[in-house]
Amino acid sequence: MGTRLAIISDIHANLEAFEEVLNHISNQSIDKIICLGDIVGYNADPSACIALCRERNIFCLSGNHDCAVCDKISLSDFNRTAAIAIQWTKHHLSKEDILFLSQLPRFHQEGERFLLMHGSLIDPDRYLFFQRDAVEDFHEMTHMYPRIAIGFFGHTHQRRVFTYRSGDVTSGVPETLTFESDCLYLINPGSVGQPRDSIPMASYLIYDVDKQSIRFYHVKYDIQKASEKVIKAGLPKALAERLYWGW
Numbered sequence: 001m002g003t004r005l006a007i008i009s010d011i012h013a014n015l016e017a018f019e020e021v022l023n024h025i026s027n028q029s030i031d032k033i034i035c036l037g038d039i040v041g042y043n044a045d046p047s048a049c050i051a052l053c054r055e056r057n058i059f060c061l062s063g064n065h066d067c068a069v070c071d072k073i074s075l076s077d078f079n080r081t082a083a084i085a086i087q088w089t090k091h092h093l094s095k096e097d098i099l100f101l102s103q104l105p106r107f108h109q110e111g112e113r114f115l116l117m118h119g120s121l122i123d124p125d126r127y128l129f130f131q132r133d134a135v136e137d138f139h140e141m142t143h144m145y146p147r148i149a150i151g152f153f154g155h156t157h158q159r160r161v162f163t164y165r166s167g168d169v170t171s172g173v174p175e176t177l178t179f180e181s182d183c184l185y186l187i188n189p190g191s192v193g194q195p196r197d198s199i200p201m202a203s204y205l206i207y208d209v210d211k212q213s214i215r216f217y218h219v220k221y222d223i224q225k226a227s228e229k230v231i232k233a234g235l236p237k238a239l240a241e242r243l244y245w246g247w
């Protein structure tokens with residue numbers, strides 16, 4: 001996939017945020033963009049976001065919202081607001097869009113370099129919020145992928161670096177990180193289209209494979225425009241409001 005990778009996740013049909021992130025990435029000499037899933041859901045531009053993923057040849061995983069619009073996951077697994085948005089999204093995608101989403105993988109192993117997942121290694125729809133959640137994933141990584149030290153995940157919409165060293169797991173939100181050879185890492189780039197760490201900006205990271213380092217970025221976007229589109233589309237008002245809080 002190259003040596004400088006942009007890793008994004010949870011675009012959630014927020015075209016304004018997605019375009020700004022792509023602009024930011026275009027100035028960073030990136031070889032490949034990877035999306036960890038949830039291209040659609042919550043916001044008002046699902047089809048345009050799918051089109052951009054295809055145009056820019058972004059390597060995409062499938063998230064739980066992408067699966068739900070393809071009827072691969074039951075709506076009963078979602079809260080009411082999310083389920084309403086999924087139903088709305090289904091009616092605003094073409095057959096081609098649905099086909100594209102339905103063919104995305106839920107997990108990817110990039111040789112012996114790194115793993116890509118939406119939620120967790122154990123279950124793609126499981127949330128990794130806390131150290132205790134990450135412990136199980138590190139055990140799975142050690143047993144199933146003994147030569148791989150790095151996994152990227154999304155789903156929580158929160159930036160996170162979990163580090164496993166000599167049986168202990170620590171959690172942090174650094175701006176930059178250089179990997180150490182005696183550690184394992186699980187890393188979340190944050191969300192492009194619906195951040196939930198109280199910072200109302202799009203979040204992503206760049207992974208420099210040669211330098212074995214990552215750097216996180218926040219990107220400003222036109223929240224008012226994205227929010228007004230949500231209202232105009234008839235989607236739940238709470239989805240428009242939360243963009244201002246970054247939660």
Ligand SMILES: [Fe+2]
Nearest residue numbers: 010038063155
């Ligand atoms: Fe998501």
